[in-house]
């Protein structure tokens with residue numbers, strides 16, 4: 001599906017300096033070809049379109065996360081960073097063969113992390129010793145590791161995740177099944193993961209992906225994705241200094257509906273109800289992780 005054109009103006013006013021800490025660029029394919037090993041072919045979504053959305057929604061900065069459709073070819077993401085006027089940082093995907101010179105060049109462009117993806121429909125398996133070697137190497141640049149996985153796979157991945165030597169940022173709350181109770185064992189394990197490991201952060205993003213019963217962020221709906229709220233709110237309230245939020249634009253792989261990104265922004269106060277929580281989620285935390293030299 002193509003992303004939603006003409007997003008509404010959010011009702012919720014973002015705090016000054018807010019960071020969209022999870023978004024992507026796709027190609028354009030003619031300039032930055034998609035990876036041969038990709039599992040999906042997206043519509044093009046350029047840096048210009050991303051930065052226009054940033055301005056429309058009222059964000060000040062972006063964190064551009066390498067999308068799996070570009071594999072370990074980070075050129076489109078790096079191109080977005082270097083053309084952002086310092087307003088974007090990035091997360092790359094690398095292979096074991098990456099050289100120190102390549103890491104340094106990405107660092108100079110604004111990359112501050114690598115992404116390890118365990119969602120089977122998105123990527124082929126990479127051996128854990130290879131990922132651990134990459135994590136140890138990038139730690140020298142002060143980078144962190146972003147992990148994307150499904151909640152059912154957390155038990156099996158636990159030992160690997162808890163051995164990572166860097167800050168670890170979980171994409172989309174580790175994809176809980178929100179039709180299960182928020183107090184049930186599946187989400188309890190995720191909370192235990194964060195509670196016992198102070199280096200673990202979470203993005204409380206992607207209600208449009210996690211929601212089962214909606215309602216959808218479309219047609220002016222101000223109370224979208226009710227079923228996701230208890231999960232995200234719990235993480236924001238228990239770990240206010242280790243949460244991030246992002247639009248996930250242009251929303252790879254959505255099959256049901258494309259959300260109105262303005263209404264997605266209006267979801268934020270439902271999970272971060274106070275001005276202090278909002279400032280931490282949207283400004284303080286992402287600045288500490290991605291622009292610490294400005295603090």
Ligand SMILES: O=C(O)c1cc(C(=O)O)oc(=O)c1
Pocket residue numbers: 066067068069122171209248252253
């Ligand atoms: O759930 C997904 O399909 C998805 C895919 C990607 C990607 O392809 O990189 O990134 C995301 O954040 C989410």
